[in-house]
Amino acid sequence: MVTHVHLLPAVSLLLAVLAVESSVNIFMSEDEVKKLLGLKAQLYYVRDGVVCQNAFSFVLPVPGDMGSLHFTWHASTPVEYRLGFQVDDPIAMDPPTVNVTWNGAVPRLPSVFRVNLPCTGRVESEVALLMQLNLTATSTSTTSTATSTAAGKNVTTLNFKRRKSCSRQADLDEGPLGPSTDGHGGATVAVAAAAAATTSTRVFYISVGVCCAVIFLVALVLALLHIHSMKKVEEDSLFDSESTQGLSQPSTQTTQCLRADTPNNAAPITNYPSLKIEKNDLKPLNLPEAKSRVRDIAVARERVTLKQVLQEGTFGRIYHGVLLDEKDPKVEKEVFVKTVNEHASEVQVVLMLTESCKLRGLHHRNLLPICAVCVDEGERPLVLLPLMSWGNLKLFLRQCKLAEANNPQSLSQQDLVNIAIQIACGMSYLTKREVVHRDLAARNCVIDEGLHVKITDTALARDLFPMDYHCLGDNVNRPVRWMALEGLLHHDFSPASDVWAFGVTLWELMTLGQTPYAEIDPFEMAAYLKDGFRIPQPCNCPDELFAVMACCWALDPEERPKFTQLVQCLTEFHAALTAYV
Structure with a gap:
């Protein structure tokens, strides 16, 4: 198991609706806002207990020269808090620190708490960071003792988001004078030499320098033209070569390349398989047409109760909800509820409805199709799916990796392989039904307390996981x-x-939710893969399991295994693991 902490992308604070009756204020001062946005104003996240939703619409960038953030807070009544952090790139940034305790009470008088953002200096990166602030307040209502007792404590989760620019230490150390520490001495010698030089000598050296520069530029242009012509020849013959040169020769890439025992990715490739059109591949329509396609599973809005927010993006939300039985209102069914906020456009609403129908009508123990919708006029559409108690698989994996989290259970290698088998079974069923998912990933799977995993549609995935x-x-x-x-x-x-x-x-599973190819620019991914490079073998991942991953990444689609083969291979590997435990 990988034990080091890998946290979520982006430094941002998202606030849910603050359901406390005390007057809580959390804001950034004018000086802090001016550093971040260049504006002379205070930025309130919570004002007198009311959440300012507009303050969380954007991920605010933090310049490289800002090493800390400052927030002012106070509460009129006792409010307890608990702090936590999630960092997208732990190589570029160490875990943040604060000048207050990790949990305690919000001060009664206005005070400032500082969040330090320590870049490691090892790589240059824009680090996405999430600071989570849990607030717990005791209800102070005195109008009804029964109501107060039932209410108990109100707990609110606040998520602040930022994006911190981190630079390499070498780039910071080398200033205009270069790495030398003798800046003043060098300047003095340079001035003395210049004063001693005659005008003719200066002209001579300048002339020689200009000539050398011209010669260098001509040579550079010729070299670039030669390299370009050679590269074109190599590209034309790349897929006609039978050698594995792309896997074995030394590389200047900073990321590890594919192991030598992986499939021959330099095999001839002339054509890729044509695009298969899924039977239920719905294209975006207008809103009335999108609603009409789900009228047969529509339920009345009154039967649905929304509870706490499980995930929230720029315009999309996923709630824990309850659906009342139509015949017996006393029978309740717990559900996921996907919906949008008031800022969502009609295009985004249509996209949510159409993508939610991706798996509609399919029945398999490892698939989670929608079970109902609410499309009442004048109301936000609601998409209902059966509840899986531990929620999103990617978030669950990352929670298991947090050292300070109260993990519901630690995952063994057998557990991770079992999860992979379930995903492969669901995908094997989709293949038999001629359905192409197009976006299989841990973020599009859900899990329950029995480690049962189901594949979901892609509705709201782009909004909830923008990184x-x-x-x-x-x-x-x-x-x-x-x-x-x-x-x-x-x-x-x-x-x-x-x-x-x-x-x-499968690589996500073995790394507990790390981001693949984190150091590779998205625009360079195609060239990186074409050159034969892949993500490296995770720590504590058996060679046999990594070989399965590598087979999936053969350049020729015909050389990749089928899902039925993957199910059989992983099942045998799981049995072998169990035999030794």
Whole structure:
């Protein structure tokens, strides 16, 4: 098992509705706001117990020269708090620290608490960070003793989001004078030499320097032209070569390359499989047409009760909800409820409804299709799915990795392989039904306390996990780091491309939710994969299991295993693990 902490992307604070009766205030001062946004104003997150939702609409960047954030807070009545952090790139940033205790009471008088953002200086990166602030307040209502007792304590989770720029230490150390520490001495010698030089000598050296520069530039242009022509020849012959040179020769890449025992990714490739159209691949329609397609599973809005928010993005939310039985209102069914906020556009609403129907009508123990919708006029559409108690698989894996978290249970290697088998079984069923998922990843799976896993649709995934999607210049956000080469180059999707994504999902499982290819620019992913490079073998991942991942990442789609083969292979590996425990 990997034990070091890997935290979520982006430094931001998201506040849920503050349900405390005390007057709580949390804001940033004018000086702090001016450093971040250049504006002379205070930025309130909570004012007199009321959440300012507009303050959390954007992820605020933190410049590289700002090493800390300052927040002012106070409460008129006793309010307890608990702090926690999640960091997207622990290589670039160490865990944040604060000048207050990790848990305690919000001060009665206005005071400032500081959040230190310590960059490691090892790599250059924009680190996404989440600071979570849990507030617990005792209800002070005296109008009804029964109401107060039932209410108990109100707990509110506040999530502040930021994006911190971190630079390499070498870049910071080398100033205009270079790495030398003798800046003043060097300047003095330079001035003395300049004063001693004659005008003719200066002209001579300047002339020689200009000539050398011209010669260097001409040589550089010729070299670039030669390299460009050679590269074109190599690209034309790359897939006609039978050698594995792309896997064995030394590389200047900073990230590890694929192991030597992985499939021959230099095998000839002439054509990729054509795009398979799913039977239930719904294209975005207008809102009335989208609603009409789900009228047969529509339920009255009065039967649905929304409880706490489980996830929230810019315009989308997932609630823990309750659906009342139509015949017997006393019978309740716990559900996930996907919906949008008042800022969502009609296009986003249509996209949520159409993508929610991705798995509709399919029945398998490892799939989670929608069970009902609410599309009443004048109301936000609600999409209902059966509740899985531990929620999103990616968030669950990352929670298990947090040292300070109260983990519901520690995951063994057998547990992780069992989860992979369930995902492969669900994907095998989709393949038989001629359905291509296109976005298989841990974020699009859910899990319960019995470690039962189900694959979900992709509705709201781009909004709830924005760091996993990138636009490559065509105004379409795609899961670039999970996509096969044919998807990146030609937008071709097939069961074979889903197999590639399954290999990346298996890597997510073994790293407990780390981001694949974290150091690779999304625009360079296609060239990186084409050159034969892959994500490295995770720590404590058996060679046999990594070999399964590597087979999924063969450049030729025909060389990748089928999901039925993956189920059989992983089942045998799980049995072997169990035999030795």
